[in-house]
Amino acid sequence: MNKIVTIIAAVLFSILFYEQAIGLNFGLFALVTLLVLALHQPIQFKKTTVILQAGLYLSTAVLVFFQSSTLAITTNCICFFTLVGAVSERRSSIYVKWFNGLYSSIAGYFHRSFEAPKKGNPDVPKKEIDYWHLSKMVGIPMLFIILFVLLYKNGNALFGSLVSNISFAFIDFQWLLFTVLGYYLMSNISKPVRIDPGTTMDLETGNELLKKDLISSETQVEKDNSLVKENQLGTTLILLLNLLLLFYCVTDIISIFKISAENASEMSNRVHSGIYALIVSIVVAIGIILYFFRSDLNFYKRNTQLKYLTYLWILLNSVLVVLIFIKNQDYISSFGLTYKRIGVHVYILLTLVGLMTTFIKVLQIKNVAFLFRRNVQAAFVLLLMCSVVNWDKFITEYNLNQAESFDTNYLITLSDRNATTLYNNSLDSRISSSDKNRIEKKYHDYTIEMEQRQWQELNYESITLKTER
Amino acid sequence: MNIPKNLAKSCLLATVVFWIVLLSDYSFLIDALFSMIVSIIPIGITSSFVILVTVCPIFWFLKKKGESLKNACQKYFPFYVSVSFPICVYGIYSWGFETFSIAFFISAFITTSQSWVWFANEFGL
Numbered sequence: 186m187n188k189i190v191t192i193i194a195a196v197l198f199s200i201l202f203y204e205q206a207i208g209l210n211f212g213l214f215a216l217v218t219l220l221v222l223a224l225h226q227p228i229q230f231k232k233t234t235v236i237l238q239a240g241l242y243l244s245t246a247v248l249v250f251f252q253s254s255t256l257a258i259t260t261n262c263i264c265f266f267t268l269v270g271a272v273s274e275r276r277s278s279i280y281v282k283w284f285n286g287l288y289s290s291i292a293g294y295f296h297r298s299f300e301a302p303k304k305g306n307p308d309v310p311k312k313e314i315d316y317w318h319l320s321k322m323v324g325i326p327m328l329f330i331i332l333f334v335l336l337y338k339n340g341n342a343l344f345g346s347l348v349s350n351i352s353f354a355f356i357d358f359q360w361l362l363f364t365v366l367g368y369y370l371m372s373n374i375s376k377p378v379r380i381d382p383g384t385t386m387d388l389e390t391g392n393e394l395l396k397k398d399l400i401s402s403e404t405q406v407e408k409d410n411s412l413v414k415e416n417q418l419g420t421t422l423i424l425l426l427n428l429l430l431l432f433y434c435v436t437d438i439i440s441i442f443k444i445s446a447e448n449a450s451e452m453s454n455r456v457h458s459g460i461y462a463l464i465v466s467i468v469v470a471i472g473i474i475l476y477f478f479r480s481d482l483n484f485y486k487r488n489t490q491l492k493y494l495t496y497l498w499i500l501l502n503s504v505l506v507v508l509i510f511i512k513n514q515d516y517i518s519s520f521g522l523t524y525k526r527i528g529v530h531v532y533i534l535l536t537l538v539g540l541m542t543t544f545i546k547v548l549q550i551k552n553v554a555f556l557f558r559r560n561v562q563a564a565f566v567l568l569l570m571c572s573v574v575n576w577d578k579f580i581t582e583y584n585l586n587q588a589e590s591f592d593t594n595y596l597i598t599l600s601d602r603n604a605t606t607l608y609n610n611s612l613d614s615r616i617s618s619s620d621k622n623r624i625e626k627k628y629h630d631y632t633i634e635m636e637q638r639q640w641q642e643l644n645y646e647s648i649t650l651k652t653e654r
Numbered sequence: 655m656n657i658p659k660n661l662a663k664s665c666l667l668a669t670v671v672f673w674i675v676l677l678s679d680y681s682f683l684i685d686a687l688f689s690m691i692v693s694i695i696p697i698g699i700t701s702s703f704v705i706l707v708t709v710c711p712i713f714w715f716l717k718k719k720g721e722s723l724k725n726a727c728q729k730y731f732p733f734y735v736s737v738s739f740p741i742c743v744y745g746i747y748s749w750g751f752e753t754f755s756i757a758f759f760i761s762a763f764i765t766t767s768q769s770w771v772w773f774a775n776e777f778g779l
Contacts, residue, residue, distance in 0.1 A: 292735040298771040299727040331687055358678035380732045 187225055191371045194221045198367030201641050203360055207253050208642040211261055215246035218265065218374070225375040226272050234275040238268040245572065251645045252575055254602065260572040263565070266290065273377035274384050278558045279565060281387045285379050293373030300378075392555035396484050412485050419477040423494040426473075430466070430501040437508050441515075456512045460529060463509050467536050470502050471543050475553060483550045492547060499544045506536050521588035522580040523595060531567065538563040577603040585610045593620045597627060602646070604631035657710065660772050664705055665698035668765040672697060675757035697761075704762065705769050708734075713773050727774045734770065738763060 194217050201210035201217075219239055223230045230236065245261040269289050270282030277285065288296070338345045474495055482488055513529045542559045545551065581603040584591035593616050596607060608628035611621050635647040673690050712734070716726045742759040749755030 288732055288735065291739055292731070292767060295735075295767040295771055296728065296731060299724060299731065299774055335687065358674075362675065362678045381728055383732075 187375070190221060190224050191368060191375060194371045195364050195368035198371065199360055199364040203363045205639065206642040207249060207258060208638065208644040208647070209250055210641040211249040211258070212246040215243050219243065221371055221375055222268070222272055229272045229275065232275055235268070235271050238264070238271040242268045245569070248572055252572065252602075253644045253646070254572070254575065254577075254600070256568075256576070257572040260568055263568070269374050269377050273379045274388070277384055277387050278561070280557075280561050281384055285377065285384060288380055289377040290370060290373050293376065293378050294369065296378045297376060390552075390554045392551050392558070394480075394483055394550050394552040397481060408481070412481055415477065415482055416485060416488055416491055419482070420491045420494060422473070423491065423498055427494060427498050427501060430498065430505065434501060434504050434508065437505075441508065441511060453516070456509070456516050456529070460509060460532070463505060463536065466505065467502055467539065470498060471539060474498075474543055474547065475556075478547050495547055496544065499540050503537060503540050506533050506540070509533055518587070519589050521584035521591035524576070524580070527576065527580075531571070534567065535564060575602055578606050581606045581610075585613060593617070597623050601627065601631045601634070604628045656776060657706075660769055661698075661702045661705060663772060664701050664765045664769045665694060667768060668701040668761045669694050669697045671761035671764050672757045675760055676753060679753040701762075701765050704766060709766060709769050709773065723774060727770065731770055735767065738766060
């Protein structure tokens with residue numbers, strides 16, 4: 186029964202994706218995947234985590250229907266691997282789920298071959314299929330038939346012409362191969378595997394930092410001495426770094442208020458140099474904090490001063506992040522939105538999350554695994570949130586309606602998802618006549634492409650366009 | 655380890671996979687059969703070289719280490735796949751998704767992975 190379902194799913198995979206653009210097919214494929222997984226792994230599909238992941242995967246497939254953007258597709262693929270990984274081991278961290286999901290999808294069949302065969306009923310002798318003999322039964326006669334056909338072909342003109350006329354053009358071999366690929370994928374995900382010992386290690390690693398066991402009194406004294414020295418070093422270093430960062434932030438605030446009118450290149454330099462400084466300072470800051478709070482210093486009684494200085498440093502780094510945000514926003518309102526400028530905002534948000542999780546790590550004495558897990562989760566949530574937005578349309582609308590100046594060429598070179606918005610705003614006096622022609626051509630090509638879409642490729646925009654006409 | 659048997663099976667598998675993928679893009683011609691048979695030689699040399707260089711040393715190492723082969727395969731095969739799969743994907747991408755490159759890299763991935771299974775089966779997994 187399950188095998189038949191897998192075969193049907195493979196055929197559907199081919200029908201949905203073979204030579205098709207992105208659209209409704211992602212949503213339908215998500216339903217097929219869920220059905221296959223639920224039938225093969227009914228026990229796993231009763232667990233809340235797996236149900237949630239399945240819901241998330243389905244929602245992102247719906248997002249692909251509405252947005253059809255690369256970001257939405259990427260998110261959907263990541264959710265697919267997360268779901269498969271969750272079926273494989275639902276308690277693991279999100280990044281382990283990704284590895285397990287990806288690995289199951291590409292090499293699940295081979296990995297399962299290493300697992301010990303399941304013990305059946307010992308009283309019933311297992312019927313073994315001799316595949317080698319079977320392949321010889323098919324292969325050897327076939328080889329000789331082909332050889333003799335080749336020989337006879339030259340012996341008789343009529344036979345030769347008949348053989349030459351043999352054509353398998355009516356069979357679409359690529360479609361068949363695509364179906365085989367679908368079967369391979371479906372068969373792999375139907376029984377997801379887990380990478381060990383990585384998964385076991387992840388399951389055994391909690392979020393709390395544990396105090397090391399007590400040792401002999403002499404070693405304890407030595408250890409206490411080294412802790413005192415490390416605490417002193419940490420306090421001095423972070424105090425000085427706090428002063429430096431405070432000074433930098435003050436000068437940066439003054440510079441923001443002093444410099445008002447700048448050209449694009451000056452502003453670009455200012456934002457980018459700020460970003461580089463931010464990248465280095467945040468990475469080094471988190472590295473230094475992790476070094477000092479890696480082990481026993483977390484449990485040292487006189488670490489209060491160091492902890493407060495660390496909190497202050499995290500706060501000052503957050504101020505630095507806010508300053509960069511202001512600069513970037515200033516840049517955007519003057520020269521419009523671009524993907525790179527949105528990327529800077531995303532980076533700023535992720536940096537803030539990183540600083541917050543580092544703060545929690547020090548405050549609640551957590552380990553590095555906690556930091557890694559929470560930050561990856563935050564990045565994943567942000568990716569999900571970002572894929573909800575049609576960025577091309579958003580950028581176009583913002584630049585045309587809010588920004589002081591914008592680059593029309595940049596807007597035209599964006600994907601077709603802004604074609605309608607551009608076309609509706611093409612009467613803007615700031616757009617040259619040649620650019621207006623380009624916009625019209627873009628819109629025309631886009632509408633034709635949308636109208637020619639097959640049912641698998643339908644998306645929200647194509648349906649809206651069809652109903653409007 | 656019965657290396658010659660494994661190499662022979664791998665060569666046959668690689669040839670079959672390579673030609674199946676390659677012919678999917680062209681109409682099947684009976685005259686191509688000669689090329690198929692002759693291609694066993696370069697495909698055999700390539701697949702044998704890859705297996706001898708990338709798969710066999712791992713099994714020799716595992717044998718020397720005396721680790722349980724079942725655990726070892728489950729432990730090291732993911733590493734092998736995590737290296738071989740991106741290489742194959744990059745190869746296909748860098749050759750501009752040409753049918754030849756797709757056929758070559760798909761057959762390489764399947765053959766090397768399957769040779770792991772054959773070697774492991776020899777040890778009674």
